Amino acid sequence: MASGKVLRKLIRAGVEGDISAFKAASQSVIEEERQKQHHLLASDLERLLYGAQMGISAGARRLQKVSELPTSKDNGLTLLEERSVVREEKDIVLSDDTQTLLSEIVHEHNRADVLRSYGMQPAQKLLFCGPSGCGKTLAAEIIAHSLSLPLVIVRLDSVISSFLGETASNLRKVFDYVSQHAVVALFDEFDALAKDRGDAADHGELKRSVNAVLQMLDSYRGESLLIATTNYESLLDQAVWRRFDETLRFELPNLEQIKRLLALKLSGIRREVETDDHELANLFKGMSHADIERVLRRAVKEMILSGREFLQRSHIDEALKREYRHK
Numbered sequence: 616m617a618s619g620k621v622l623r624k625l626i627r628a629g630v631e632g633d634i635s636a637f638k639a640a641s642q643s644v645i646e647e648e649r650q651k652q653h654h655l656l657a658s659d660l661e662r663l664l665y666g667a668q669m670g671i672s673a674g675a676r677r678l679q680k681v682s683e684l685p686t687s688k689d690n691g692l693t694l695l696e697e698r699s700v701v702r703e704e705k706d707i708v709l710s711d712d713t714q715t716l717l718s719e720i721v722h723e724h725n726r727a728d729v730l731r732s733y734g735m736q737p738a739q740k741l742l743f744c745g746p747s748g749c750g751k752t753l754a755a756e757i758i759a760h761s762l763s764l765p766l767v768i769v770r771l772d773s774v775i776s777s778f779l780g781e782t783a784s785n786l787r788k789v790f791d792y793v794s795q796h797a798v799v800a801l802f803d804e805f806d807a808l809a810k811d812r813g814d815a816a817d818h819g820e821l822k823r824s825v826n827a828v829l830q831m832l833d834s835y836r837g838e839s840l841l842i843a844t845t846n847y848e849s850l851l852d853q854a855v856w857r858r859f860d861e862t863l864r865f866e867l868p869n870l871e872q873i874k875r876l877l878a879l880k881l882s883g884i885r886r887e888v889e890t891d892d893h894e895l896a897n898l899f900k901g902m903s904h905a906d907i908e909r910v911l912r913r914a915v916k917e918m919i920l921s922g923r924e925f926l927q928r929s930h931i932d933e934a935l936k937r938e939y940r941h942k
Contacts, residue, residue, distance in 0.1 A: 621644055638664065644660065661721070687773045688784065688785075689778055689781050690773065692770065693773065694792075695768065695770065696767065698766045705879075706753070706757070707753050708750075709865070713865060717754060717757070717863065720741065720861065723737035738840075739841060740832060740843075740859045741842045742844075743862075744862060744863070747903065747905070748903030749866060749868075749903050752801065755799060759799040762840070764798055764840070768801045771808070774786060782821075782823070782824040782827070786808075786824065786831060796839065799839065801842050801844070806847050806848075809843075810851070812852050829854055843859070868899075873900070877896065878890040885924060887926065887927050887928070899935075910931070910935055913934035913938075914930040914934040917930045917933060918930050
């Protein structure tokens, strides 16, 4: 709960109709909640305070952008794909450090006008590193949802070409697009575009594409937020790292995060298991977020198909056995 002093300012500003004072007091409440690590509440309050005007402009952009997606001259395929944004911050479980940094990035963009008034910019180029299935793509979707922006995925199958110079040309079209339209642009599996140029096994065209990526990242001045993800950070060219404003690391969940994932994914499911059971959480140790979700989905399907009303431990055990058989 915000301090009494801040609450008095907030109510006084509301009663007197002082909009600037109301915003200042509201921002103080948000800052207090963020300092208490109440990131979900802080982001929700921030969305209420600043989100309406952003939502209108973002909605207008959505209406005009789909037909404008750039295409590859090589095969005619679109270089970007729009991804529907449905999941929110409450739908992800991360370490405290990563969650804090993610919330700070959203906060910077919600207050971008304030930063720019001081000659500064919000973080616009982000690198997400970590094992597969640990929430990197989901985090990009959550950022897009929090900022009321469309999410577009860079299609590597269209961008990367075997023709001389065509990959760089496709990249230029992508960067031109994200410079002209405010979106969250996701460069998934970024190591395919920015692989270490010292690798003797790679051909000259790939090295040229890495040079093009570096130059375009350097010269990027648009309003879109660019997010690159990689499962293999050791493959990235060393010169790539300093082109990003922030690097976020995503790790396999620890036991406490596993318990939170179980509670999240099984919410609304009638069950005879407790999600905070230490023994149950231990069964998922070493699994990624995506692995855990897949096992729970199988367990719930088995419950439904077997005609049971409650999810039982046996359903989870059988789903886990199936998961390990496929590995």
